[in-house]
Amino acid sequence: MRWQGGRQSDNVEDLRDENGGAQGGFRQGGFGGGGGLIGPAFQLVRGGGISGIIILVVAFFGMQAIGLDPIQFLLTGNLAPTQQAQAPGQKLGASSGPRNDEMTQFVRTVLAETEDVWSGIFKAKGATYAPPTTVLFSNQVRSACGFASAASGPFYCPGDRKVYIDLSFYNELANRFGASGDFAEAYVLAHEVGHHVQNLLGILPRFNQMRQSMSQDDANKMSVRVELQADCFAGIWGYYTNQEGIVEQGDLEEAINAAHQIGDDTIQKRTQGYVVPETFNHGTSAQRAEWFSRGYNSGKLEACDTFKGDI
Template structure:
């Protein structure tokens, strides 16, 4: 990936020098509970409508939802990004996602709201609660921030067998994809609907949400390649390898030797590869409607 010498985002919080108390036992995502009275009258059909029209047809989902999740006010202890190469890489990738989504939102006559990205070590406190590095990168809709312990990139290479800088970039772009879903009101409606369903049915909605974020990551890769020529030969293969490496079926098989489809929350390796590829090949947000897809 041709990232050196490119613009770095200012939306980075470096908390690696801070000490966090407490702990958190969780998964790979941290949803936040919706405030009462926010978007509660839309069911799954409402989700399909919102996703189908999306902002790229000029419809403001906030109007449809009559308000959405508001960011939680927090006192930030911001520090400048240190001069190490991994943090510089993260800042460049985040900046490039900003370029892509600013353009797409502007084409829809809207203004893109940039997320923050927090670099931390070991544990971190977010609006969604305390989290440990072991859960991996995550996006918190409560404060609209992406959280990343840079040690995950070593895990991606050594534990999951997915090396390469573009594999790392895919992970960041996927979490930014969750930010896009929050701006569109999709995440809020999924969380609301999921609370009314059985665990297995709720997991299916979670899979749709995660696969859509993979598709959004693919859209970023499309523009990074076609508009700014960031990709080197083999980069797409690195991203696809990473997507496959963290599929629910592969992770479950590696962990327990068993695969339980009803417990999937992120999608199979094949599904994750398929939806990233959809975004990358088309660059079209309309192709990312996982909620209306006949087949995931």
């Protein structure tokens, strides 16, 4: 991926500190209608035996705001956004200020690419794209959706419209999941930005109004469709990035491999030795790879209607 030399986004909050911040901790609140890259099965194992992690990604699909046919679906969640005296996004520990290492530059460049892509798509639909802020943290952080540790993985919080990521996750992605490469890492960010796009379209706010009406099984099924759509949106970003000549040979394979490695079935096989399909809430490896590819091959929002027919 030819990312060096590209524009870098200013929509980044670097809340890391030199000592890595306080240790331990876990998310006490749910996403509040947001979304993450991976499911609870991985988080529970990676958390080192910590109990009480309940993360259910939930959302409602609608595209009318940008000229597409709306689909009336709802997704439920377990916990409402927590109300904390501490400001959302505040790091639990001192901050040493913004860094300018190569990984930070990479993140800023990828985010700038997502901003350019989605600004163009929204503009073509007569709308204005408001990019999310991305928060870089180490070990733990507090968002408008609750308290989170690095064990939660990257996530998006609609309450403050921010993407949160501990960059150590990229080591986890390569070493634990076997998904290395800069385009695989870029896919992670593009997926979370995809959740932000869903939020702007009214998907996540609408869900929060009606989530209590759904059963856990229905919530899981709808969550899969929501996550696959975020994968497809990430693919759309990849499509336009490829058009700009940034994508290199082998990059697409890196992203598809990453999508495959973080499928619910693959994670469950790796962590517990067997799969429980009714608990899937992000999609199987095959589904995640397929929907990313759909977005990448078409570059069209219409291709990302995961709420129509079978998936």
